[in-house]
Amino acid sequence: xxxxxxQDYEVPSRRLEIDKYVVPAVTIVxxxxxxxxxxxxxxxxxxxxxxxxxxxxxxxxTLDNFYKYFTTAYTLNALWHxxxxxxxxxxxxxxxxxxxxxxxTRTTIKGKSAFRAIIMMPLIAPSIMQALALxxxxxxxxxxxxxxxxxxxxxxxxxxxxVSEILYCLPHSFVILFTTLSAVDIRLDEAAESLGASPLxxxxxxxLPSAKYGILSAAALTFNLTITDFGNPVVIGGNYNxxxxxxxxxxxxxxxxxxxxxxxxxLLIPSMMAFLLNYYISRKSFAMISGAARPFIPPSKTLKKxxxxxxxxxxxxxxxxxxxxxxxxxxxxxxxxxxxxxxDHYTFPSIGGYSAIWTSFWISIIVGVVGSFxxxxxxxxxxxxxxxxxxxxxxxxxxxxxIPGLVMGLGYILAFNKPYFSFYGTPWIIVINIVICNFTxxxxxxxxxxxxxxxxxxxxxxxxxxxxxxxxxxIIFPLARVAFFxxxxxxxxxxxxxxxxxxxxxxxxxxxxxxEIIMLDNxxxxxxxxxxxxxxxxxxxxxxxxxxxxNKRTISHPEGGALA
Amino acid sequence: MKTVWSTIxxxxxxxxxxxxxxxxxxxxxxxxxxxxxxxxxxxxxxxxELPNLDIKAIRLSTGELGARMLAEKNNPQVDVxxxxxxTNMAGFVDRGMLEKYKPKNWNKIPDHFxxxxxxxxxxxxxxxxxxxxxxxxxxxxxxxxxxxxxLLEPGYKDRLIMPNPASSGTGFLQIxxxxxxxxxxxxxxxxxxxxxxDFLKRLDKNMGxxxxxxxxxxxxxxxxxxxxGCSFAYVYTSLKKKxxxxxxxxxxxxxxxxxEANALVSGAKHKRAAKKFLDWAxxxxxxxxxxxxxxxxxxxxxxxxxxxxxxxTVKLAPMDFPxxxxxxxxILTVWSNLFLK
Numbered sequence: 001x002x003x004x005x006x007q008d009y010e011v012p013s014r015r016l017e018i019d020k021y022v023v024p025a026v027t028i029v030x031x032x033x034x035x036x037x038x039x040x041x042x043x044x045x046x047x048x049x050x051x052x053x054x055x056x057x058x059x060x061x062t063l064d065n066f067y068k069y070f071t072t073a074y075t076l077n078a079l080w081h082x083x084x085x086x087x088x089x090x091x092x093x094x095x096x097x098x099x100x101x102x103x104x105t106r107t108t109i110k111g112k113s114a115f116r117a118i119i120m121m122p123l124i125a126p127s128i129m130q131a132l133a134l135x136x137x138x139x140x141x142x143x144x145x146x147x148x149x150x151x152x153x154x155x156x157x158x159x160x161x162x163v164s165e166i167l168y169c170l171p172h173s174f175v176i177l178f179t180t181l182s183a184v185d186i187r188l189d190e191a192a193e194s195l196g197a198s199p200l201x202x203x204x205x206x207x208l209p210s211a212k213y214g215i216l217s218a219a220a221l222t223f224n225l226t227i228t229d230f231g232n233p234v235v236i237g238g239n240y241n242x243x244x245x246x247x248x249x250x251x252x253x254x255x256x257x258x259x260x261x262x263x264x265x266x267l268l269i270p271s272m273m274a275f276l277l278n279y280y281i282s283r284k285s286f287a288m289i290s291g292a293a294r295p296f297i298p299p300s301k302t303l304k305k306x307x308x309x310x311x312x313x314x315x316x317x318x319x320x321x322x323x324x325x326x327x328x329x330x331x332x333x334x335x336x337x338x339x340x341x342x343x344d345h346y347t348f349p350s351i352g353g354y355s356a357i358w359t360s361f362w363i364s365i366i367v368g369v370v371g372s373f374x375x376x377x378x379x380x381x382x383x384x385x386x387x388x389x390x391x392x393x394x395x396x397x398x399x400x401x402x403i404p405g406l407v408m409g410l411g412y413i414l415a416f417n418k419p420y421f422s423f424y425g426t427p428w429i430i431v432i433n434i435v436i437c438n439f440t441x442x443x444x445x446x447x448x449x450x451x452x453x454x455x456x457x458x459x460x461x462x463x464x465x466x467x468x469x470x471x472x473x474x475i476i477f478p479l480a481r482v483a484f485f486x487x488x489x490x491x492x493x494x495x496x497x498x499x500x501x502x503x504x505x506x507x508x509x510x511x512x513x514x515x516e517i518i519m520l521d522n523x524x525x526x527x528x529x530x531x532x533x534x535x536x537x538x539x540x541x542x543x544x545x546x547x548x549x550x551n552k553r554t555i556s557h558p559e560g561g562a563l564a
Numbered sequence: 565m566k567t568v569w570s571t572i573x574x575x576x577x578x579x580x581x582x583x584x585x586x587x588x589x590x591x592x593x594x595x596x597x598x599x600x601x602x603x604x605x606x607x608x609x610x611x612x613e614l615p616n617l618d619i620k621a622i623r624l625s626t627g628e629l630g631a632r633m634l635a636e637k638n639n640p641q642v643d644v645x646x647x648x649x650x651t652n653m654a655g656f657v658d659r660g661m662l663e664k665y666k667p668k669n670w671n672k673i674p675d676h677f678x679x680x681x682x683x684x685x686x687x688x689x690x691x692x693x694x695x696x697x698x699x700x701x702x703x704x705x706x707x708x709x710x711x712x713x714x715l716l717e718p719g720y721k722d723r724l725i726m727p728n729p730a731s732s733g734t735g736f737l738q739i740x741x742x743x744x745x746x747x748x749x750x751x752x753x754x755x756x757x758x759x760x761x762d763f764l765k766r767l768d769k770n771m772g773x774x775x776x777x778x779x780x781x782x783x784x785x786x787x788x789x790x791x792x793g794c795s796f797a798y799v800y801t802s803l804k805k806k807x808x809x810x811x812x813x814x815x816x817x818x819x820x821x822x823x824e825a826n827a828l829v830s831g832a833k834h835k836r837a838a839k840k841f842l843d844w845a846x847x848x849x850x851x852x853x854x855x856x857x858x859x860x861x862x863x864x865x866x867x868x869x870x871x872x873x874x875x876x877t878v879k880l881a882p883m884d885f886p887x888x889x890x891x892x893x894x895i896l897t898v899w900s901n902l903f904l905k
Contacts, residue, residue: 004795029718068601074900074904077905135789139789140789140790141787141788141789150755152722156773238775239773239774239904241904243905244840249730251631252625252627252628252630253627253631253895254730254731254896254900255627255631256631256892257631257634257635280894299778334787334806334807334808335787336788337788338807345606349599349601349604350600350623351600351603351621352602353623376655379611413636414635417635417636417638417639418638418641419638424641451757496785504635507622507641508593508594508595508621508642509593509620519600519623520600520602522625522776522777522780522789523599523779523780524777524779524780524782524788525600525601525783526783541818541897543875
């Protein structure tokens with residue numbers, strides 16, 4: 001293509017000359033960014049766990065930390081605890097969300113859009129809200145345990161972690177299963193049924209096998225989310241330690257950065273395995289999606305409809321219950337003794353207070369803009385320009401999903417707290433950390449959105465003399481507006497709610513709202529922790545509302561927005 | 565569309581620069597392990613009395629504060645340590661991470677409340693206390709415990725809560741006081757053989773939870789989650805004021821306590837401002853403010869808060885600060901191996 005164009009036209013050839021440099025340059029810049037902000041911190045952790053004093057040499061190589069880890073009963077237990085909790089959570093979440101998604105894709109129950117909205121709700125709150133609510137409901141002095149049933153049973157420990165993780169992971173698993181079940185051709189089920197197969201047989205022989213990759217992928221994701229979560233276990237775990245909390249306590253209580261780094265490596269292994277499984281499966285599962293799939297669903301039997309409506313209502317109500325508990329809990333005087341309403345808990349007894357909410361907000365806006373722009377560029381270069389390093393770049397881009405936030409945070413301290421890295425201690429390190437930690441989903445959604453853009457538009461741009469930069473800004477960027485908005489919302493939400501990645505990075509000048517929740521709860525200001533949580537939820541909802549509004553308006557006037 | 569975007573991006577960047585540039589004033593960065601609600605009050609006063617200082621502070625637990633300092637050792641982000649357990653302070657003097665500074669009016673502070681060389685100056689003393697929930701105790705037919713030994717009663721099983729000494733300064737002072745009081749040979753006997761561990765093992769059978777922070781046992785007890793929380797004295801008065809059904813007892817065997825001290829960090833980037841802050845932090849007006857929260861302050865002649873017994877009438881445990889700071893890590897390792905599951 002290049003040769004013919006250069007022979008015929010003078011101007012485009014110069015542009016394509018620039019093009020030759022732009023694509024590799026962009027690729028290299030993104031590659032370097034990932035190497036510096038992703039690989040370097042991980043390398044620092046490896047260094048500290050395998051070498052005495054973190055100095056790399058043959059003489060200082062040691063396995064002492066690992067020996068110590070595996071011979072100390074309570075640190076080793078953290079591994080079993082983490083695995084146990086993640087397995088149980090994974091099974092529950094996958095089963096629950098499978099039937100939830102089944103009801104929405106294969107039956108004709110009413111209120112589907114409401115169910116869909118409700119199950120996505122946990123995404124807008126930090127992964128600590130579930131634990132806060134469960135303590136109010138099922139703690140030693142919980143509304144349900146102590147006051148309704150007057151029992152001594154309480155939810156602290158493994159049960160509490162599992163229940164809160166289930167409630168936290170629902171939307172993540174649901175999205176995958178919903179997509180899978182909507183994509184698999186429903187006519188297979190119909191054909192089997194008309195050939196005389198019983199409903200159970202259709203379900204076990206057709207529906208389940210055709211969704212198996214989606215199920216595995218959802219399970220792997222849930223496992224990963226659970227094993228790397230820090231917020232819920234730290235609040236409701238009680239004496240039950242897991243790997244994520246153990247990293248934190250080794251570093252902050254015993255000053256054992258080396259042991260903390262070692263446990264980080266140990267946590268990295270199962271989460272990396274779950275990630276690789278997911279990666280492998282999701283590549284395969286695309287093959288299962290039939291282009292001839294059609295959304296028509298035959299009317300379901302009444303009994304089936306009632307059953308699934310009840311089931312979906314139950315799941316949805318438990319999510320709503322969690323939200324209601326936290327929000328109501330932030331407005332009542334002394335839960336559960338004094339139900340009079342008050343705004344006292346909104347005068348936060350902490351240094352951060354409202355300024356922390358404000359800081360969180362504008363950091364999240366920046367994370368949203370920077371994150372969605374960088375991932376869109378990365379996706380664009382990889383998908384349409386196919387640079388020489390595409391595979392490597394792709395691998396690095398999806399790797400952050402495998403790395404627990406807490407591990408990244410620790411790695412950032414170890415790697416970047418040097419006098420010559422002037423961004424350490426500023427808000428920028430937090431922005432970078434959150435963008436890198438959530439890079440994977442941004443890139444993946446950019447790629448899948450770019451796939452939807454008809455390549456002929458782009459070709460037209462090039463044949464009319466547009467170079468890569470022009471094509472990107474004038475054609476791709478406006479067309480990928482939806483992708484950009486989606487990514488912006490995603491990065492914004494993650495940034496408002498993330499705890500584990502940034503708990504090591506907040507500083508005297510940068511307080512973040514999600515971390516304030518942990519601090520307030522640690523000091524026993526549970527009601528104020530609920531209030532802070534409510535503030536975050538409110539802000540995310542407002543931003544979601546605004547961007548939905550803007551998005552709808554620009555879409556309804558496509559010619560106005562697209563090429564302006 | 566493009567202009568809209570660039571306007572958004574530019575205004576965001578401008579906002580960002582604005583926020584960052586606010587730091588460029590006469591800043592002092594403070595790490596503190598004082599309680600959050602106290603700090604808010606102290607800082608309000610500090611802002612009035614030190615109008616030229618831009619005080620950037622972060623509250624960290626006793627353990628977190630040390631970990632931060634160590635992590636940032638080669639590139640200190642902090643200028644001043646404010647209200648941190650003296651037990652932890654000693655180890656950081658040895659590591660060369662603190663700098664000598666005798667603040668204005670240093671001479672007014674009695675000698676046993678400060679480092680002779682001026683590495684640290686204590687501001688207050690806070691003491692262990694049991695906080696009980698009257699309603700829960702009554703409902704379960706349990707008496708308010710008056711001593712550590714009372715806590716061994718089987719009736720308290722799973723209704724007690726105490727802080728984890730590894731993360732909480734309050735937790736550590738409780739354990740340290742027991743180690744010193746229950747074994748007269750604590751200095752010569754290896755730490756792991758200390759007599760107090762037998763007591764703690766029996767106590768462990770009743771303990772519902774070891775929790776991260778020192779005030780949380782009292783607060784969870786007040787909320788009815790537990791019957792008795794091993795916490796510290798002041799938190800009781802603040803909970804009572806808020807209307808929780810709580811009562812307090814000081815352990816009859818002897819009340820463990822800890823000094824909280826200030827220090828200048830070596831390599832501080834804002835040394836001049838840091839010294840100004842440290843001067844203020846032991847001034848009489850600051851001390852008066854501390855005294856509204858603490859069992860005792862180190863400035864002579866200032867009484868403690870209402871609702872707590874005067875410090876002179878309290879039977880304090882014979883704390884051995886040099887010994888416990890030298891053996892802190894060892895004590896915590898033994899404790900962790902025994903009681904973490």
